[in-house]
Amino acid sequence: MRAALPVLAVLAAVVVLWYLGAVWLNAQWTIDQAARAGRTVTFWEIVADAMGQRRPLLPPPHQVGAALWEGIAGQPVTSKRSLVYHAVVTVEATFAGFLLGTAIGILLAVGIVYSRVLDLTVMPWAIISQTIPIVALAPMIVVVSNRIGIGDWLGVENRLVSKTIIAAYLSFFPVLVSMVKGLRSPDAMQVDLLATYNATGWQGFWKLRLPASAPYFFASLKVAVAAALVGAIVGELPTGAVDGLGARMLVASQFGQPLLMWAALFAAAAVAGVLILAVAAVERVAGRRMGVRP
Amino acid sequence: MSAEGQRAAGQAAAGQGGPAAAAPVVEAQGVDLTFMTADGPVQALKAVDLTIRKGEFVSFIGPSGCGKTTFLRCVAALERPTGGTLTVNGMSPDAARRARAYGYVFQAAGLYPWRTIAGNVRLPLEIMGYPRAEQAARVARVLELVELAGFERKFPWQLSGGMQQRASIARALAFDADILLMDEPFGALDEIVRDRLNEELLRLWARTGKTTLFVTHSIPEAVYLSTRIVVMSPRPGRITDVIDSPLPRDRPLEIRDSRAFIEIAHRVREGLRAGHGDAV
Numbered sequence: 218m219r220a221a222l223p224v225l226a227v228l229a230a231v232v233v234l235w236y237l238g239a240v241w242l243n244a245q246w247t248i249d250q251a252a253r254a255g256r257t258v259t260f261w262e263i264v265a266d267a268m269g270q271r272r273p274l275l276p277p278p279h280q281v282g283a284a285l286w287e288g289i290a291g292q293p294v295t296s297k298r299s300l301v302y303h304a305v306v307t308v309e310a311t312f313a314g315f316l317l318g319t320a321i322g323i324l325l326a327v328g329i330v331y332s333r334v335l336d337l338t339v340m341p342w343a344i345i346s347q348t349i350p351i352v353a354l355a356p357m358i359v360v361v362s363n364r365i366g367i368g369d370w371l372g373v374e375n376r377l378v379s380k381t382i383i384a385a386y387l388s389f390f391p392v393l394v395s396m397v398k399g400l401r402s403p404d405a406m407q408v409d410l411l412a413t414y415n416a417t418g419w420q421g422f423w424k425l426r427l428p429a430s431a432p433y434f435f436a437s438l439k440v441a442v443a444a445a446l447v448g449a450i451v452g453e454l455p456t457g458a459v460d461g462l463g464a465r466m467l468v469a470s471q472f473g474q475p476l477l478m479w480a481a482l483f484a485a486a487a488v489a490g491v492l493i494l495a496v497a498a499v500e501r502v503a504g505r506r507m508g509v510r511p
Numbered sequence: 512m513s514a515e516g517q518r519a520a521g522q523a524a525a526g527q528g529g530p531a532a533a534a535p536v537v538e539a540q541g542v543d544l545t546f547m548t549a550d551g552p553v554q555a556l557k558a559v560d561l562t563i564r565k566g567e568f569v570s571f572i573g574p575s576g577c578g579k580t581t582f583l584r585c586v587a588a589l590e591r592p593t594g595g596t597l598t599v600n601g602m603s604p605d606a607a608r609r610a611r612a613y614g615y616v617f618q619a620a621g622l623y624p625w626r627t628i629a630g631n632v633r634l635p636l637e638i639m640g641y642p643r644a645e646q647a648a649r650v651a652r653v654l655e656l657v658e659l660a661g662f663e664r665k666f667p668w669q670l671s672g673g674m675q676q677r678a679s680i681a682r683a684l685a686f687d688a689d690i691l692l693m694d695e696p697f698g699a700l701d702e703i704v705r706d707r708l709n710e711e712l713l714r715l716w717a718r719t720g721k722t723t724l725f726v727t728h729s730i731p732e733a734v735y736l737s738t739r740i741v742v743m744s745p746r747p748g749r750i751t752d753v754i755d756s757p758l759p760r761d762r763p764l765e766i767r768d769s770r771a772f773i774e775i776a777h778r779v780r781e782g783l784r785a786g787h788g789d790a791v
Contacts, residue, residue: 406621409589413615414686415608416638424634428625507625508666 232278239277243267246274276476284480297460300484306460307449308488310377314384315445319438321385322392329393330400330426331418340397347390351448355383356455380461384448388441395437399430431507435500442492450485462488536600536690536722537563537586543594544581544748554747555581556592561741561750565689568716568723570733571741572779573786578748579726579741583692586724587615599690611639613690614683618698620675622667622682629654629663632682639686653681656715673704677711684719691716691723697732706764709735713762730783734758734775735767742779744786752782 240263247266251258258266268277276284288300295302325343328335359379362368368375403425411421453463462485469477505511544556556578563569571579584590585597588604599607607613614635622631629650636646654660657677667675676696683691697705709732716723716736727733733740734756742752757771766772 406617406619407623410615410617410621411638412589413587413608413613414635414638415611420638424638425623428623431625508627508668510666510668 235275235278239273239275240264240267242275243270243273246270272473272475274475276479280476281479281483284476285483288477288480288484300462300465300480303460303462303465303481304484304488307446307453307462307485308492310380310449310452310461311384311442311446311488311492313377313381314386314448315388315442317381318385318388318445319392319441322389322437322441323396323434325389325393326396326400327422329397343390343393346386351383351387351451352454354386355451358382358386359452359455376460380449380452383452384445387448388445391437391440391444392434395433396430399433400426402433403429428507431503432509435496435503438496438500439493442496443489446485446489446492534565535562536565536567537561537724538598539582539595540597541595542582542585542592542597544578544585544590544592556585557747557749559595559748559750561753563722563724563739565722566720567739568725568737569739569741570725570727570737571743572727572730572733573743573748573783574728574745576745576748577743577786578745579743580694581748582743583694583724583726586690587613587692611686612688613692614686614688616676616680616683616691616693616696618695620667620672620679622675622678624667627664627666628659628670628678631667631678632685635682635686641686649685653684654678656684656718657681658711671704673700673708676700676708680712680715684715684721689721691721693723693725695726695728698728705729705732710764712736717760730776730779731767734772734779735762735764740775740779742782742786744783751786752778754778754782 244263244267247258247263247270267273269280270276273280285300288298292299294305325335325339329339330336359376362379362382363375366375368378371378407425407429408421411425416424449461450463450466453461454467462481465481466478466485469475469481539559539561542556542559543554546553546555559578559582571582573579581590585592586599586604588608597604600610600612602610622628623634626634632650632653633646636649641649650663651660654663657680659674659677659681662670662674662678667678670678680693680696697708700708713736725733725736738756738760740752740754740756741750742754743749744751754775756775758766758775
């Protein structure tokens with residue numbers, strides 16, 4: 218309860234500011250309409266109107282909430298108008314990209330830690346890869362992966378493949394950086410100890426380096442899962458994709474449906490929150506088994 | 512070589528010295544070690560001659576930089592001498608390490624924080640490929656030996672510093688190496704805990720008969736524990752005095768007030784001072 222109080226206070230402040238912003242930003246439209254009709258409006262009429270416009274510049278929280286509720290509970294989940302349906306599509310690509318990106322990050326980190334050649338060659342490219350804006354790269358990834366047709370080969374949609382690649386592209390990097398640091402974290406004494414047992418390099422990896430990297434790994438997973446979600450959504454923007462939260466946002470903005478856009482935005486935020494909580498839960502279970510001080 | 516084969520080799524090597532109690536375990540002749548550093552060569556060890564026989568408890572004492580830890584690391588094949596000959600159990604230190612001839616206790620306990628106490632003691636046994644049932648039996652036995660029975664499932668942070676160091680000693684004893692190398696194992700502990708662990712270590716040594724090389728910078732600790740004390744001095748690291756202890760094997764803590772004890776301590780202190788004097 219004591220912990221919840223500051224959180225609730227901040228939340229309340231955000232809602233108040235949001236309402237003020239909605240009044241301020243939506244007022245112009247009300248004033249323009251009135252001017253066109255040759256009327257004048259009072260302050261309270263502006264406020265009342267700002268709470269319920271059909272295409273507000275900034276919809277107030279209760280309108281977004283209603284649109285979100287309508288999108289989640291107001292339709293069968295199989296409907297193309299259901300946010301649950303679109304969220305599932307996005308989460309699929311997020312998961313696939315997250316798993317692929319994590320695997321690539323771990324493998325590259327192991328390579329970098331054990332091979333000097335890879336250390337010198339891979340790391341600069343990995344860093345450069347993250348400086349390219351993903352929105353510039355995403356359309357090319359979509360076109361190329363569609364042309365190659367990996368999806369046909371794997372028996373899944375090509376759209377899913379391109380989104381997965383983009384999500385993996387964003388999520389491998391935090392895992393790579395953290396795992397390199399984590400795998401190098403054992404100190405000289407811990408390494409010497411294994412030398413006194415005449416342990417093989419393989420044993421050094423499984424019994425020392427890999428477990429030592431666990432805290433770094435879980436810290437990076439939270440970043441990686443959020444990055445994968447962003448990747449999946451960005452992957453849905455330029456593809457002419459019809460499904461997914463990203464596609465929903467794009468369509469809503471193109472057809473002047475701000476309420477739908479905001480609802481999709483909040484749905485994406487909620488999905489991100491759930492994914493990060495899930496990773497945190499896995500981390501807690503692993504931490505308990507690995508003797509992390511509570 | 513399989514783990515099983517390596518263990519057999521280790522036992523064969525241990526047997527090589529024969530039943531005679533006075534078989535040499537560590538033999539150093541003119542051992543030199545020069546480190547190449549950015550500031551030029553640094554001579555860490557110079558012409559070290561020393562023979563350590565089976566069952567001895569030998570302490571190495573001297574100021575920092577005298578090469579006592581470096582010598583221990585040479586015996587453990589963690590460093591390679593640049594000159595002279597050094598044999599462990601009659602073979603090269605590298606071969607002795609491969610034969611798992613020694614257990615090494617470091618300055619800090621160095622327990623893996625993600626393993627329980629039992630898991631930490633089991634680590635060398637897993638690496639050396641002992642069967643599972645034997646692992647459990649050995650872990651139970653050595654934890655008993657260092658009086659940590661009942662703490663198997665605790666994680667290192669749940670134990671005091673002294674208990675952690677006892678666990679690391681148990682880890683070094685778990686695989687029955689007949690040499691115990693200890694590098695200032697109690698250096699970070701307070702005096703009271705150190706006294707207790709010294710007593711326990713002597714009892715342990717009496718029970719197991721392991722040849723022990725013990726690095727310290729505490730004069731009372733060296734005199735109390737050792738059958739022989741090697742006094743070293745720095746720049747370059749070398750042996751300045753080797754003192755045979757006339758103290759009996761059975762040593763209550765009170766022995767530290769006896770005349771014999773004080774005389775040896777005095778001689779060690781003289782040796783340290785002399786070593787320091789001609790270095791300046």
